Amino acid sequence: MPWKKLPSCILLLLALAYPVQSKLSSQKDSFQEDLLISPLKDGKLLAHFQFTTLVDAGGLDEKDGRYAHYGLFPKSIGQIIDHHRVQELHLTFTQGRWQYEDWGYPVAQSAGTGVELWAWMKLDDSIESNWRSLTNTLSGLFCASLNFIDGTLTSQPELSFRPEGAKNSYNHDERMREGAEVRYGILPHENVCTENLTPWIKLLPCKSKAGIATLLNAHKLYDTNYHSMAIHIRPVCQDANCTSQSLELVQTVTSVLDPVRESGRRDWSFSSLFGREIQSACPVSDRSAVTVLLPSEQHEYQLTPSYDTIIERTAAQVERPIAVYNLSQHTEPLNLQMTWNEGEFSYPLQTSKPRVYAHKYMTGYGHERGGVTVNIFNNMNESQDISYFDSVPWFLKLYLHTLEVSVLGKDHIDQNDIVQDLYYQPAVDRSRPQVLEMKLRLPPDSVTAVSIEFDKVFLKYTEHRPDANRGFDVGPAVITTLLPAGDDNLASTVLELVTNRDTPTRQNIKVYTEILLASLPTPDFSMPYNVITLTCTVIALFFGSIFNLLIRGFSVTEDEVDEKKHENKDEISNSS
Amino acid sequence: MRLPSLLRRLFLFLFSLAFLAFLTPAANADGPKDAEVVQEFFSNGSGHTNNWAVLVCTSRFWFNYRHIANTLSMYRTVKRLGIPDSNIILMLGDDVACNPRNKFPATVFNNAARLLDLYGENVEVDYRGYEVTVENFIRMLTGRVSADTPRSKRLLSDDRSNILVYMTGHGGNEFLKFQDAEEISAFDLADAFRQMWEKRRYNEMLFMIDTCQANTMYSKIMSPNILATGSSELGESSYSHHPDWDIGVAVIDSYTYYNLEFLENIDMSSTKTLKDLFDSYDAEKIKSTPGIRSDLFRRPLDQVRVTDFFGSVQRVELTPTRFITT
Numbered sequence: 043m044p045w046k047k048l049p050s051c052i053l054l055l056l057a058l059a060y061p062v063q064s065k066l067s068s069q070k071d072s073f074q075e076d077l078l079i080s081p082l083k084d085g086k087l088l089a090h091f092q093f094t095t096l097v098d099a100g101g102l103d104e105k106d107g108r109y110a111h112y113g114l115f116p117k118s119i120g121q122i123i124d125h126h127r128v129q130e131l132h133l134t135f136t137q138g139r140w141q142y143e144d145w146g147y148p149v150a151q152s153a154g155t156g157v158e159l160w161a162w163m164k165l166d167d168s169i170e171s172n173w174r175s176l177t178n179t180l181s182g183l184f185c186a187s188l189n190f191i192d193g194t195l196t197s198q199p200e201l202s203f204r205p206e207g208a209k210n211s212y213n214h215d216e217r218m219r220e221g222a223e224v225r226y227g228i229l230p231h232e233n234v235c236t237e238n239l240t241p242w243i244k245l246l247p248c249k250s251k252a253g254i255a256t257l258l259n260a261h262k263l264y265d266t267n268y269h270s271m272a273i274h275i276r277p278v279c280q281d282a283n284c285t286s287q288s289l290e291l292v293q294t295v296t297s298v299l300d301p302v303r304e305s306g307r308r309d310w311s312f313s314s315l316f317g318r319e320i321q322s323a324c325p326v327s328d329r330s331a332v333t334v335l336l337p338s339e340q341h342e343y344q345l346t347p348s349y350d351t352i353i354e355r356t357a358a359q360v361e362r363p364i365a366v367y368n369l370s371q372h373t374e375p376l377n378l379q380m381t382w383n384e385g386e387f388s389y390p391l392q393t394s395k396p397r398v399y400a401h402k403y404m405t406g407y408g409h410e411r412g413g414v415t416v417n418i419f420n421n422m423n424e425s426q427d428i429s430y431f432d433s434v435p436w437f438l439k440l441y442l443h444t445l446e447v448s449v450l451g452k453d454h455i456d457q458n459d460i461v462q463d464l465y466y467q468p469a470v471d472r473s474r475p476q477v478l479e480m481k482l483r484l485p486p487d488s489v490t491a492v493s494i495e496f497d498k499v500f501l502k503y504t505e506h507r508p509d510a511n512r513g514f515d516v517g518p519a520v521i522t523t524l525l526p527a528g529d530d531n532l533a534s535t536v537l538e539l540v541t542n543r544d545t546p547t548r549q550n551i552k553v554y555t556e557i558l559l560a561s562l563p564t565p566d567f568s569m570p571y572n573v574i575t576l577t578c579t580v581i582a583l584f585f586g587s588i589f590n591l592l593i594r595g596f597s598v599t600e601d602e603v604d605e606k607k608h609e610n611k612d613e614i615s616n617s618s
Numbered sequence: 619m620r621l622p623s624l625l626r627r628l629f630l631f632l633f634s635l636a637f638l639a640f641l642t643p644a645a646n647a648d649g650p651k652d653a654e655v656v657q658e659f660f661s662n663g664s665g666h667t668n669n670w671a672v673l674v675c676t677s678r679f680w681f682n683y684r685h686i687a688n689t690l691s692m693y694r695t696v697k698r699l700g701i702p703d704s705n706i707i708l709m710l711g712d713d714v715a716c717n718p719r720n721k722f723p724a725t726v727f728n729n730a731a732r733l734l735d736l737y738g739e740n741v742e743v744d745y746r747g748y749e750v751t752v753e754n755f756i757r758m759l760t761g762r763v764s765a766d767t768p769r770s771k772r773l774l775s776d777d778r779s780n781i782l783v784y785m786t787g788h789g790g791n792e793f794l795k796f797q798d799a800e801e802i803s804a805f806d807l808a809d810a811f812r813q814m815w816e817k818r819r820y821n822e823m824l825f826m827i828d829t830c831q832a833n834t835m836y837s838k839i840m841s842p843n844i845l846a847t848g849s850s851e852l853g854e855s856s857y858s859h860h861p862d863w864d865i866g867v868a869v870i871d872s873y874t875y876y877n878l879e880f881l882e883n884i885d886m887s888s889t890k891t892l893k894d895l896f897d898s899y900d901a902e903k904i905k906s907t908p909g910i911r912s913d914l915f916r917r918p919l920d921q922v923r924v925t926d927f928f929g930s931v932q933r934v935e936l937t938p939t940r941f942i943t944t
Contacts, residue, residue: 099848163636175766182768235716237743264716265723
């Protein structure tokens with residue numbers, strides 16, 4: 043009996059499955075995984091993981107503009123950006139400091155130490171509550187204290203942090219501003235550890251079970267000189283006219299490893315760096331490749347196994363050959379190995395300075411006032427336009443009249459020739475930070491110093507952190523500039539080259555300075571107890587004895603009962 | 619005009635007939651027999667349907683490594699015994715795993731042999747660092763959190779939840795320090811549990827605390843169905859078990875160490891009871907006198923399985939007939 047029904051069952055199933063199938067296939071999800079390895083000049087090794095998920099924005103539900111179906115794009119992220127009306131989102135977890143002087147510029151948009159979040163959000167009445175809710179939701183998702191990015195740490199940059207989506211590129215600066223606003227917040231003292239990596243890996247379609255992500259071993263990743271983990275979500279154009287858009291999720295892990303530390307040699311392999319090998323490509327990936335940026339001299343090293351393709355100086359800017367391993371063609375596990383033909387690595391005597399970089403430091407002494415100075419270096423023979431951004435917490439009260447922009451050693455250059463534009467937002471105590479933004483034109487081959495002074499606010503007893511004597515961390519200053527491809531941003535040029543993206547003629551580069559530690563005047567936290575103890579002592583000794591003296595009656599005891607009674611009566615009337 | 623009204627009556631009649639036909643078996647099924655079955659199912663044992671764990675390390679700073687190791691050991695245990703990450707609220711006062719002082723990055727060990735990395739590859743810390751405050755702890759327990767609080771930071775328990783509350787840190791007579799900056803008192807804790815009871819946020823609770831003078835912390839609890847145990851009596855200190863000289867600090871506390879020694883031999887099918895666990899306590903070995911308070915608890919301890927609190931073992935009973943809920 044049941045067998046008779048079977049064909050009709052299949053028919054029914056097919057009929058049910060058909061529309062679902064077509065719905066899913068109409069949505070073009072794509073996933074690419076890339077690993078870029080580049081030996082750095084000081085013997086370190088840059089390993090940059092990049093996972094790109096693209097989803098057709100045409101998959102938007104007509105009714106409410108929300109994604110109804112999720113394929114490779116993680117649902118948890120999709121729901122968050124839908125619910126909070128986020129256009130573009132950048133969240134970075136970083137530990138260590140990127141050494142611009144030794145390593146050039148980082149591959150992807152790297153951020154300052156700590157956790158940085160900035161998002162372009164639809165401008166409506168609920169944008170503030172959306173931002174607050176977004177920080178809380180992301181804090182739950184990524185196990186980080188992002189909920190501490192409240193009003194006191196949130197700023198709205200006017201000149202920096204422009205949208206990076208293709209629709210709203212730098213060239214369309216005005217158009218993108220319509221109906222959206224940016225929110226920026228950074229937690230410089232936020233730790234980054236396995237609990238942040240765990241949810242990050244869960245966003246990948248293959249998790250860390252297959253593909254390049256198998257190399258993401260927390261034990262090795264957090265044993266590095268620098269690591270930065272990020273998610274970037276932005277809308278991108280599918281064609282030149284931008285008639286249709288996609289939503290792009292780029293997940294990156296940038297780490298700087300030090301093979302020299304263990305052996306004194308620069309040799310490395312996947313198993314020595316990560317304790318693992320790549321077993322296979324992620325099956326759902328459209329592209330799965332390991333790219334090695336090779337040294338320019340071929341006799342210096344051996345690379346095993348041999349590469350699938352090599353790109354020799356295709357782009358005018360890239361002087362070094364690039365080896366590419368296409369993982370989808372590999373049947374055996376890949377344990378890439380590079381051996382250098384040298385005994386011990388000798389550190390280079392001179393660093394190769396990038397074109398624009400900056401350092402930030404505190405000036406002054408004591409707990410009452412201080413200052414902060416940012417030195418911006420321009421090593422080019424031409425002047426360079428940059429945007430300067432600094433968000434200073436309210437408890438360091440900046441004085442705008444002390445702002446000074448000068449070029450070291452060139453006193454004849456007027457401040458007004460350097461500062462093209464200035465935006466300053468004063469702080470409101472306990473509710474918003476100061477924001478100082480400038481458009482600067484750096485003179486050729488110069489060091490420009492931006493300095494400003496501040497007063498340190500005496501915080502309330504309860505406003506201090508549990509480890510108050512450590513001080514408060516102050517976020518980095520951010521320098522944004524457009525630079526053409528060059529030796530110092532080689533890695534990002536290569537990555538764009540191998541991923542077949544349109545390489546823009548000029549790259550938007552962000553330089554993050556050091557974060558600072560401001561020590562504020564800390565009260566003696568045992569003071570309340572001292573006060574209580576002292577007050578009790580005063581009451582017991584002084585007030586007690588006086589009170590005692592005042593109310594106690596003194597009398598000479600005598601044998602006669604009558605006299606005593608008489609005296610007592612007198613005394614009572616006196617004392618009352 | 620007449621025809622539609624006739625039709626309507628007919629429909630009404632048919633509908634009421636169908637309605638009656640629908641109700642009749644349901645009413646039958648809801649008879650005393652099935653209610654008894656359900657009652658028996660829940661009364662047999664603890665009556666819980668889900669498990670939650672709140673694991674709190676209140677200490678900051680590197681030298682309190684052992685408190686984080688204590689808490690993470692408990693985290694591994696309850697996870698191993700079946701409580702998923704979504705039902706575990708883990709609070710860690712500091713990050714020792716990726717602390718620059720840690721010689722073994724991204725690891726936390728609870729034994730000098732360093733055989734088991736407690737941090738592992740998959741860990742979800744819900745409250746960390748500065749978020750570990752008395753206010754956040756009490757808000758989380760009592761459910762009085764802001765609307766923006768994500769699910770991972772909420773205790774979404776109900777009146778069928780068995781909750782394990784494990785706390786460790788530095789404490790004293792009737793208080794436990796949070797991050798060297800504030801304290802929670804035994805009264806605060808008792809009040810929070812009382813509020814949880816009033817809000818029907820738990821079915822049964824096991825409160826476990828490893829700190830100096832720990833037994834004073836549960837002395838003020840007055841809500842029903844709470845079983846409490848602590849590491850040391852009033853006036854007694856709780857001691858660490860042993861140091862790891864490569865890490866440079868003590869790695870676990872004595873009381874937690876001997877609890878784990880027992881729990882390591884438990885799996886999800888174990889029938890060991892809490893009485894077995896409490897009987898295994900040896901004041902000589904622990905170097906303090908562990909306390910047990912069971913006067914608020916309604917079940918005899920030799921009938922309370924360890925997995926009622928430390929694990930999530932679902933009781934499934936297959937009935938021969940279909941059970942219809944109303």
